[in-house]
Amino acid sequence: MGFDQRKDLLGLRDLGREEIEQILDTAIPMKDIVQREIKKVPTLRGKGLITVFYENSTRTRTSFELAGKYLSADTSNLAVSTSSVQKGETLRDTIKTIEMMGPQVIIMRHSMSGAPHYVARNTSMRVINAGDGTNEHPTQGLLDMFTIREHKGRLDGLKVAILGDILHSRVARSNIYGLLKFGCEVRVAGPPTLIPPDVERLGVKPCFTLEEAIRGADVINVLRIQKERQQAGLFPSVDEYSNLYMLRPDHLRLAAPGAIVLHPGPMNRGVEISSEMADGPRSVINEQVMNGVAVRMAVLFLMMGGGRDEAAS
Amino acid sequence: MRLRVRDGRIIDPAHNVDSVADVLIEDGRIVGLEPATDPDRGSTQGDAQVIDATGKIVCPGFIDMHVHFRDPGYEYKEDIETGSRAAAAGGFTTVCCMPNTDPVIDNGAVASYVRKRAQDAGVIDVLPFGSITKRQAGEELSEMGELVRAGCVGFSDDGKPVMRADVMRNALSYSRIFNAPIISHCEDLNLTRDGQMHEGYYSFVFGLKGIPAEAEETMVARDLLLARLTGGRLHVCHVSTRGSLELIRRAKAEGIAVTCEVTPHHLTLTDEVVGSYDTNTKVNPPLRSEDHVQALRQALSEGLIDCIATDHAPHHLESKDCEYAAAAPGIAGLETAVAVIMDRLVHSGALDITKMVSLFTVGPARVLGLDRGTLSPGARADITIIDPDRVKRVNPETFNSKARNTPFAGMELRGWPWMTISEGRVVAHDGSVG
Numbered sequence: 001m002g003f004d005q006r007k008d009l010l011g012l013r014d015l016g017r018e019e020i021e022q023i024l025d026t027a028i029p030m031k032d033i034v035q036r037e038i039k040k041v042p043t044l045r046g047k048g049l050i051t052v053f054y055e056n057s058t059r060t061r062t063s064f065e066l067a068g069k070y071l072s073a074d075t076s077n078l079a080v081s082t083s084s085v086q087k088g089e090t091l092r093d094t095i096k097t098i099e100m101m102g103p104q105v106i107i108m109r110h111s112m113s114g115a116p117h118y119v120a121r122n123t124s125m126r127v128i129n130a131g132d133g134t135n136e137h138p139t140q141g142l143l144d145m146f147t148i149r150e151h152k153g154r155l156d157g158l159k160v161a162i163l164g165d166i167l168h169s170r171v172a173r174s175n176i177y178g179l180l181k182f183g184c185e186v187r188v189a190g191p192p193t194l195i196p197p198d199v200e201r202l203g204v205k206p207c208f209t210l211e212e213a214i215r216g217a218d219v220i221n222v223l224r225i226q227k228e229r230q231q232a233g234l235f236p237s238v239d240e241y242s243n244l245y246m247l248r249p250d251h252l253r254l255a256a257p258g259a260i261v262l263h264p265g266p267m268n269r270g271v272e273i274s275s276e277m278a279d280g281p282r283s284v285i286n287e288q289v290m291n292g293v294a295v296r297m298a299v300l301f302l303m304m305g306g307g308r309d310e311a312a313s
Numbered sequence: 314m315r316l317r318v319r320d321g322r323i324i325d326p327a328h329n330v331d332s333v334a335d336v337l338i339e340d341g342r343i344v345g346l347e348p349a350t351d352p353d354r355g356s357t358q359g360d361a362q363v364i365d366a367t368g369k370i371v372c373p374g375f376i377d378m379h380v381h382f383r384d385p386g387y388e389y390k391e392d393i394e395t396g397s398r399a400a401a402a403g404g405f406t407t408v409c410c411m412p413n414t415d416p417v418i419d420n421g422a423v424a425s426y427v428r429k430r431a432q433d434a435g436v437i438d439v440l441p442f443g444s445i446t447k448r449q450a451g452e453e454l455s456e457m458g459e460l461v462r463a464g465c466v467g468f469s470d471d472g473k474p475v476m477r478a479d480v481m482r483n484a485l486s487y488s489r490i491f492n493a494p495i496i497s498h499c500e501d502l503n504l505t506r507d508g509q510m511h512e513g514y515y516s517f518v519f520g521l522k523g524i525p526a527e528a529e530e531t532m533v534a535r536d537l538l539l540a541r542l543t544g545g546r547l548h549v550c551h552v553s554t555r556g557s558l559e560l561i562r563r564a565k566a567e568g569i570a571v572t573c574e575v576t577p578h579h580l581t582l583t584d585e586v587v588g589s590y591d592t593n594t595k596v597n598p599p600l601r602s603e604d605h606v607q608a609l610r611q612a613l614s615e616g617l618i619d620c621i622a623t624d625h626a627p628h629h630l631e632s633k634d635c636e637y638a639a640a641a642p643g644i645a646g647l648e649t650a651v652a653v654i655m656d657r658l659v660h661s662g663a664l665d666i667t668k669m670v671s672l673f674t675v676g677p678a679r680v681l682g683l684d685r686g687t688l689s690p691g692a693r694a695d696i697t698i699i700d701p702d703r704v705k706r707v708n709p710e711t712f713n714s715k716a717r718n719t720p721f722a723g724m725e726l727r728g729w730p731w732m733t734i735s736e737g738r739v740v741a742h743d744g745s746v747g
Contacts, residue, residue, distance in 0.1 A: 013518070091636060112636040113509075113520040114590030133638070135520025173520060196517035197525075 374406025374695025386415025655728025
């Protein structure tokens, strides 16, 4: 099944390898458009998409909006804070209201895992998950995979280390699900309080030291550490965290030659990643941002693109 | 008013009865059994109403010692009348309702209200539990004597576990005056905070905050030690983990006065079903992983578990039609319990039918110290008749409960309650009440 046959993009867990490849392949020409002087093609003219963010994320939202605009879709943004939900309107009612405004695609960020799955069941619009709770962030996973493939020429069989708060990270989950479909060896590292129970059952190797995870790795993906986790007692202090888990230049000697460093941003410099690493020659962090727009263009194109919707009508 | 339930297979585990016979009822009491081989049977009962129970299983009325009827305070979810009707349809003739109402059942007036409303509804018998502490706040003991006088048969703070060990100690000690069980919802709230499902492989995969089995087990261990210290009667409700069972097994062997119950959903569903983010799978304690479910089944057939209870937790649609983390926990279980156990455990060979009947009758009666759960002459004529081969699909739209929240919706199950007789009156027949 091709990804363009799907109604929604909710996560990489239930996406097939071929579907992921279709998205990544489609992102290649999209990246050309992003790099052009005139970044506009008429592909999605007359189509509407709306971003609905129940949790703040300027960069992901902007990335989706630009992706839509470059493809000539009409993009709109509904800023909903969690507090407005507490004022009374249910998610179902909010979505119904949006649906009546006519967009084909809703791009949703929500603090609760599974919220986009719930929405997808209750609307005829196509739903793109832009991050749900601690569950998945599929377009981030896809842009990470696109970036890795671009640099390594392949995904199959790579050794990938994911560092930081694995337990609460939707980026980690989407990466793990996606990369495992390509036979990657995925190691995760962080303090035991931030490593999920039974993660081995997924086929992922848990490590408590950076060194163990990084040894021989082709890719190092550093996650943002959230300071709230310290308040929750999951580690003693930010200082101790950075002493034990901050990625430093000397770590790179353990990695495979030509290893690359990713970070989904925004970075806490000096906490989970040193500035030398963030700005160093192995860092592909800025490229990830550009690739994010390209991958989102690919997803929008495949979900809203010409033929199928017209045929359906 | 006479009634003859004819030619059914009588299973009365309290007296090791398993034979085809007639049950004779007069004025709401059991008169006795008359063997099908008796040539004179029926000759003196010409004026009795006869119910042909051929091919059916005739049991003492089922008792569910753990339901939530939401009345007073949350009648939009369920009230005592609709809850009673759901119970009757599900084959239950006695239920015990939890005190987490508004106001809390922490005084005689509220307990009397519950008794009165149940009597007015006139369907089945509802026995309330009083709260252990005033307002279920976990600080000061309720007036247990007044609650017992008003009809309470046990004490529980239900979903609000008594976190203070000293308060729990005093409750177990003080309740000895009444020989009433302290029913403990074992959960260390510090370990479950914000948890949405069982902690394990699937909680990571679905990105939902986990609740470790140890959140239950540490409290089971604490309460068992306090029961030993005080000599009070402890009943652990909805046991859901292997470790809790091990603790209870050791405590029983040691002679500690402990009993426990398990729910149909914990016996038949695993945490894997949460993957749909169907809020009907959200329940407290959460659905556990396969190894825990197997341990529960094993303990059930070995006799470690005293009774099956539904933890019937009706919710309004709005509480479930939402994001998973926002959903209220609970399953409306009264109308599916018997069919789920019949289909998944009895017909699959995992549980003997006699054992099942005892878990729904004499088991809970003993926990509560009730003179029920048997067909002995003189007992209340509460009878549950099961059609073991009736196949039906679970359709929440036909529930007598106000609630529709069930993860069993759409499942085809074999073996359903066929008739419920409460104090000699037929109150439900094939799912219809009245």
